Amino acid sequence: MTTPAIEVRKLTKSYGPVKAVDEIDFKVEAGELVGFLGLNGAGKTTTMRILTTFMPASSGYAFVAGFDVMYQSMEVRQKLGYLPESVPIYPEMRVDEYLSTRAKLKGIERTKRSTRIDYVLERCRIVEVRRRLIGTLSKGYRQRVGLADALIADPMVLILDEPLSGLDPIQQEETLATIRGLAGQHTVLFSSHQLTDVEKVCDRVIIIDRGKIKFDDKLSRFATKQPMLVVEIRGPHGDVQMALKSLDGVTEVRDGAADDGWSTFELQLGYDKDPREQVARKMAEKGWGLRKLEMRRERLEDTFMKVAYQRA
């Protein structure tokens, strides 16, 4: 049993009376690629800052690569690559100067330094701007320089706070591909607002809301979950509901919105059942109108929305 790359136990952080993070627990195994989602102010950045030793937790424990972020901060920082949210970099330095300074600070040997710099320049696609002043670069390019800095020491754990914000669509794809390529050798925890992107790359997603973890599961679970059947029918409401419930394979009928004589129902289905044909036949028999018959699989977005609306 290897030590998990990131382990968080009952982690709490309060800013005065505000509880930004409230007793969260999670574990990330080495080599995992985890998306960290949440609304604005949900506690993503706070959690990441605690993990990077920039801030202390109010209570609870956090370990990176088996080291306590509070008491073994130096060891933790040696294992970490961190890209903060707004990518703060010295504007007066040139890209390669900056990377070489950072490489020295992160203790990369003189012999390996130039190879490492060339590698991250290539990987983050900033070879062409290596002699430019960072202050003259656009947000997206600065983001890439920040990513190059996070990667330069080949760290065991990468913590990326919104690595996609400010990038153009092509660059987003490329950065995502880079991040996906990092999984396996590196453990990556990255936060984002772009759910579809997270779905593309991550296998595992943690959703945090108001300082609490609301969801922590593998995305592949969604595929094995039973889909839902959504129907829109015009007819006497109670009778329709009874008729739907009596169908084979329908385990539960939920009432949706009703409008202008049309009612929406969500049917929860049993394992491997597809009663669409039966529904159509039954409605035709009864003479009720049917205008929608849709199988719906739950997606990350639904989960996220559920979390968001529960809050409201």
Added chain:
Amino acid sequence: MSQANTFATAPREQAPSEVHADNPMALRILGVVSLFPATLGIAAIIANQYGPRWIGEGSGYILAAFGILGLLIHALRDTDIEIRRVYGAAGALLIVAAFVIGVLPGKPEGATEALAGYRFFPWGAMAATLGLMFFTCFARNESDPTLSLVAEMILNFVGFLACTLAIVLGLFSPTALVGPCVVLALLGLGFYGAYFTLPLDVGRPRTLLFPWLDFESLTVKQGSIPSDDRHRAATLLGILGVIAVLIALGRTVAPGVLHDGPSILKKLNQSYDIWKVLGRVAMIALGLLGVLTLRWKSWPLWMRASAALVGVAWIAVFLVGSFANPLAKAPEPYMIPYGIILLGIGLAFVAVAVLTTSDSHLIVLTRRELSSYFYSPIAYIVLVGMAASSALGYYIFVDGLVGGPPGTQIPEPIVRSYQTLTIFAAIQTVFLVPLLTMRTFSEEKRTGTLEVLLTAPVQESTIVLSKFISTWIFFLLSWAPAAIYLIGFRIVGGQPFDFKPLLSYYAALAACGVSFVGLGIFLSSLTKNQIVSASLTGALLFAQLLTVIVRQSSSEFFSPGVRVAFGKLDYLTLWGQALGGLLPVSDVILQLSLGVFWIFLTIKVLEIRKWG
């Protein structure tokens, strides 16, 4: 597999925008226009050496300064191949001219025989400085690999030559240390600085120079670090510095020990004083330590051998001194006034070498902080402002000296009448220190770069110390103009005045700098707002300046205890005393410990964020 494909098939990376060369037309006009006043000014200066002319010498200097400034801007920005090479050739010619001027004998006024090197200051030094500037512009812009290699070699070689000359000259003629040697050392460091800061391709360091300095081939340690040209050049400079330091120490210690002989170890009644004997044994043990480095396998052999030789010489001097006194004549004191200058030059060489080569976190960060000063306009505004206001103070000083009736003898030390220096310096300080310290932490906090810095594996204390050291170095640098004026006064005035009080004055200034810069950095670490940090620092420094009133007031309002306590903080009086040749050590230690206190607090401010 798919991710690898995505990476491989992505379109080739392109620079974000088209890059095209600047249109140099405006620059060229500036260059051509500047050539006229530059030539006219220089011609006027030279012509005035042989009698008064239509354009006076002063106007000549002003014309030349403006012209040369314009030419420099043109040289730095216009990267056209022919233009940059013309400037490069001009720079090289100036350097050669400086050498010729420096070596050619000249006749001092009223002297009967010519003196070699008489014209070095100011003409040779000026030509060398100008040559350095134009040559650096060329070296930075040159794209041809062979030529840029030659340029690097020249910068390197001239730097080495000037630094070596400074030490050799100082060795043979200690009086030259105060003038030409300091100038030569500064010039040498200028050439080395230009070489060390040339924009080199980080990826491809060159390894052509001094292969015998390569640590890889010389150390026994496995997997040691190979060094590039820059590294080796810096090593050479460091060796020069160490030699200078050793000479300064040796010439201070050895003659005294050899002259005193065994009698110094005895009490009045001719019995041995146990403590003095123990001290002698400790000195010999120190030499043994040098010899023992021979066993230190991680050092290159030549380094160990030299350390051992120095150790043997050290032991020999102390052993001989314990049993005989071969030197009958009492030696002249060497450390004060001359040795300390040689020591300072040596330490400066070592500092530059270490700053260039070391990969320790502290040095890397200090280098970054120091260079960030020169990337912002603040450095230049501060240096020009300090040079200008010091020039005013110097003018008042010289005016006071020559303004008296002819034939008056001013009692030494004449620099005591440079009292305006301290008042000017106090006013300068109140503005200078906040300008230097305000951005140290406030800027990093505001832009968030502090987060990146603190999440790298670097200790908080290292970060604070690096900011302190770089700011303190810059603080010291900004007082250099005032010192250079006085060196010029000493050399051109032809009258070697007593300069020792200036040493104690600069020591007091440096000590107060520790406390002032510490205070400024501490206040900067408290706020994200540079203006708040600057005004607080300025206000506190001004308040500290006002303690001179408390100290000197005779009113009953302040009790004697308050007056003494506040009086200790009064730096104006401290500087005045130092300029009079008196350095109150307790006050200096107070300022140093204040500085340590502020630095300690700053480290704690950074650590507070971890206290939860």
